[in-house]
Amino acid sequence: MTKAPRVYGTEHDTPATGPQPGHTYRELVGGPLDRQLIEVTGWTHDEITTGAQLITPHSAYGPGGRASYGPTFSCPDGPWVWEGDGP
Template identity: 50%
Template sequence: MDEHHEQLLRGRVYGADHEDPGPRPGREYRELVGGPLDGLLLDVTGRDPADLERGAALATGLSHYGSEGRAHYAPRPTAPHRWDWTGDTP
């Protein structure tokens, strides 16, 4: 990923509209760390606690596999509000 893409992604919410990319009050977020979605926030408001423990496989064209890829993130054991990248899958 080039520097331009990295700057565009910083401080944004995964899946949010480009015109309104920021976090919203009253919502619950996890910070994505590493990998193609590094620096994005993931809105987890209302998700089941068991789902939060498993993490997420997020669709992204920035993964190793291009437009069909998914980036996998899992909660950091010492800081569950931060989810670490664990790899990409097609």
């Protein structure tokens, strides 16, 4: 049995941390948040195509650093790829 991917912003020990029906997600690929999902339900097209700077305890800048993720030009509706870390 495979575990559902964890949704960014949920705690490891929280029940039902996987994707919920009726919500829209993007998979995060690479970097410190690899294989997590970010919920983009309600985001505008511009917000989704821009990507996000996500706070993570595992960035190159330590706890509270940010990891940049965004869509690729070849697959704008697909997974978001890691672009690097920032403070």
